[in-house]
Amino acid sequence: MLLVVLLGGLVFGVGLAVSEMAKPEVVLDFLQFDDFGLLFVMGGAAVVSGLAFLVGTRLLDRAPLTGRAYGRRLKDLDQNVVVGGVVFGVGWGISGICPGAAYASLGIGNVPILWGVAGMFLGAYGQGYWRSRD
Template identity: 75%
Template sequence: MSQQRHPLFVPLIFVGGLIFGFGLGFSHMARPEVVLNFLQFEDFGLLFVMGGAAVVTGIAFALVPRLFDRAPLTGDTYGRRLKSFDRNVLIGGAIFGVGWGLSGICPGAAYASLGVGNVTILWALAGMFVGAYLQGYWRSQRATSRTTPTGAD
């Protein structure tokens, strides 16, 4: 049974992306040098931007399920989707952190960085896509090797 989405779902997602991108550009978080200065403990502006976002998100996650029984645009019920903290989460987070530190930009800000004229960020975006593809290929190869019967079967 497919659920019908509200007609404003896609336009509001687009508007949310515009607001997110504008906020990253306005706060200078789409500039790798600002992020690298934060990682080198020279500029703590990113801490305030992330803290402000965490406060708004925390309030929304606490209040919206109490005010509405279903999501307004999708009609889905609110629920927590928990992912177990395992080895893959730890290793993936470490790899992500190293990539963030080397490039000075995270994926969301990388796209916003294009909007402020940083075309050299295309190298980092290409690296993200290649890395994601390689991880997907590696995972599919592991899944295939686990399901392939051995000669003793």
């Protein structure tokens, strides 16, 4: 099963590289309404994911990796969801890259993106530290 996950990640990374969505400039052009290519990439991903979840949950009674039964995970729209979404969106808008695409960007030789990846790790660590104080 880990081979399937690795293959999925490889396809994801190649797709981001081929569609040029691993380049922050392309993503920033989308956010400035200059290039709508990202809309088609996200739409294609949503269709494939939706079909996979629809077919997977109907044909399999348990999740292949964990063996747990499928079920809905209900999450309330609370302060953490809203603040986290805003912070993520601001970071995406400033850097022009989301976490998945940042790793793909490394694969196409964008070494300066390591600053963004380091920032993501520091932000995640800081949030974990802040929450553990409660």
